[in-house]
Amino acid sequence: MEEHFYALDMFEELERTLAGIAEAMPIKRKAIDIYMQKGQKQRAKDTYSELEAEKKKLLDTVMNLSLLFSECEMADSADFANRLYASVKQFNLITPDYAKLISAVEMLCSNIPKNEKVNARVVGHLMNEIRMGYYPTDTEHIKMIKSSLVFPENQVNILDPCCGEGLALETLASGVNADSFGIEIDKARRTEADNRINHVGYGSYFYSRIGQDSFHCIFLNPPYLNKIEKDGIKTRSEKRFLVESLHHLMPDGVLIYVIPYYRLTFDICRILCDNFRDISVYRFLDDEFSKFSQIAVLGIKKERDDGSDEAEVLSQYATHQECIPLISKLKQESYPLPDIRKDVDLFRGAEFNLGELKRQLARSRSIEMLFEKSKLEQMVHRPLMPLNLGQIGLIGGSGLINGYVDCDEPHVIKGRVIKELKCRENKDLGTLTETRVNKMIFNVLTPDGVKRLA
Template sequence: MEKYYVLERFALMKTAVISTLDSMMLKRKGIDKNQKNNNIKNARKLYKELESARKRLSDNILNLKLLFCEADMKECGIYADKLYTAVSNFNLLTPDYTKFIGAFKPLLDNIPDNEVTNASVIGRLMNNVRTGYYPTDIEHVKHIKNGIAFPEGKRINAFDPCCGCGVALNVLTSGKISDTYGIEIDEMRGAEAETRLDRVGLGSFFYSRISREVFHLIFLNPPYLSVIKDGGGRSRSEKQFLVDSLHHLMYGGLLVYIIPYYRMTSDICRILCDNFEDIQVFKFLDSEFSKFKQIAVMGIKKHKGDGSDAVEKLVQLASDVDNLPLITDLKTEHYVLPEQEKNVDLFKGAVFNLGELKRQLAMSKSMDFLFERSSLDSREKRPLLPLNVGQVGLIGGSGLINGYIDCENPHILKGRIIKEIKKSDNGDTISETHVNKMVFNVLTPQGFKSLA
């Protein structure tokens, strides 16, 4: 049985909002009680807890807004946005919270139920899910490329963890000195990507083996999957791809992250703020945005730090699509890629790939070494001293001098060793001895001879 991730998130957010509102009411009453008892210390402590609860409530409202956008419930999204502003400005010392809590009722009543959901909501979610495969429009890739400064005369490594047919990464690096790498789970798309990219690994990106911190540029347009099957994880694919991809990007390298704007939730924004700087968000042009609601998030990888202060601002920025700058507003060569060249020593997909094996063997000297003829085998061999009869027999029997012998009396020689049994009778007993016998077959112009 399949469940929609967004519906599960709706249920969790609804529970979280109700729980936080109840907690805020209790804390507000606790403040009055402690003030009456002249316990100012406890009253201040409760007020700080009340401020933290409001922060959680604001985060939940922002996440609800994005979920409403994903379910194409625009009016609810607008209401959530207004409610977010109201919560931020609400006086926490207001004596009566009745109106404050009542303002949440229209929002909570419109949250789709995880078990019994309106058919129109399910229909919209089905349209959004499809196969989860949305290749990036080429014109938008060109706009992104315009904002990247490639180092002069230096080779860069570019990687697409879900490369599809390889078109996007090929366009992004065309005309530049680069080695392009891609992973693709679909074998047919992967085979097509091999015609465009330098290296392609097949199978799941999450089970591939790839060197860390070696890529100057990562172009990440993950699958937009919102369906969870029984036994499946509870993390969205775009978040998993982001977490696992950033380890392969070098410090100072550029991430280009393509996702629908409603997937820029606080947990994803926290990952970005902790690990990237100079983060910018751009909206796709109307013709493309109307299809998949995509945005491009770009940032330079930094050493991990605490970016919690910037998370809320980034969530609000990404969710305010009407005021987002268009991808055409990205400044020319704003993002400068590192000049340091690096080798990608390890790049293996999860599935055996014959084409990738051929590339690895072509770059390796091991096969040449394996089939290389020894110089001793190819040169003329002469003993240091004349051979005795026994040595001549061993060499001849081993086949080392088989073949045509060009000399004063040319002939063809074939030597071999056969087993022979010799019997001896000393009168009382008969004994048998196994011996090796040298046989030389010689073909001469005068006829065939066999020498033993």
């Protein structure tokens, strides 16, 4: 599995897409006129449908570029992309001259980082104040999020699939009846997390083993910068974290999903709206928002259904962050956690964790059962039939009858196997054959002395 900067990869892909669209749209527009002149109305109609598809593709590409510019804090470029998006949306495809449209698209392309020097500047921004895409959530914001949760009397299980140093999970679980579980790949951060939360799994979340429907709440603040390649498919890491963590959350469990506002794209919103109800979005306070542009998305898990209409509305926040309410306006006790007692039967990180193994064994009867003698083992065993000479030899050789024998004539017996040399002479051939064989002997210590039985 390889990890790269998503923004830089996508800049290259979207630039190629824009170039293809800018070339195709004028050609298709001219083709419509030619078909109409020849009276081929059906072909003209089909070509117009293709032109509409190109326009939609252009809109999607411009929107994606706007979000990438926002991620890299290229504010002027993001603003230009937003204005171009609005113009393209109103553009009449029947317009005979596409020169101004193509010129605007080319101007947008010129704003895309294209060389190593520019890319280095963008990477420098992306890596500022972070490590491995690590954006720790401010504890004051966690406290505001926690105030919106209603904790039942029964113990609840809270999972953080990328827990970092465990500060967020510790804050959520503090002072309530909660069992905290976290996964962390970074060695230094997971050492800190061990001191803050109940259970820490080591290694990649994607190779960990965690029970289904086991958690009342999932706090998910995934890394944002990388894409993960699996079977040749490129997936934004925060999207894959979201998809793969869904099955850990029990029905009516609460998801807390922290991402930058510009990553609230339609595909992310579709996953959220298909699987959650009562979704609300709040942006972090200004000082914290200026650092990482983070928002918190909260929702209650439901049976999966079609949430495409709701996703269309929710995705508007990605380009209108000024419309997102502040997290200080989050209503208190608005998200009740399920009042269901549930044990987490399976929680193992991808790497060996001695501390977690000790906790698992303390809860298990496996070790106790391993050393516990069964009733059958404690019974005195008697053979079903008297032993024959061969069986006695095998038992003696194995050492099972060694030791003190309490009987009318008490004695101590010790059996062992020795090597014995046997010779056989063949007078007809004039040969002598020597053969080494195993021989069982017993030494018996009695009050009268030592006897040897062979």
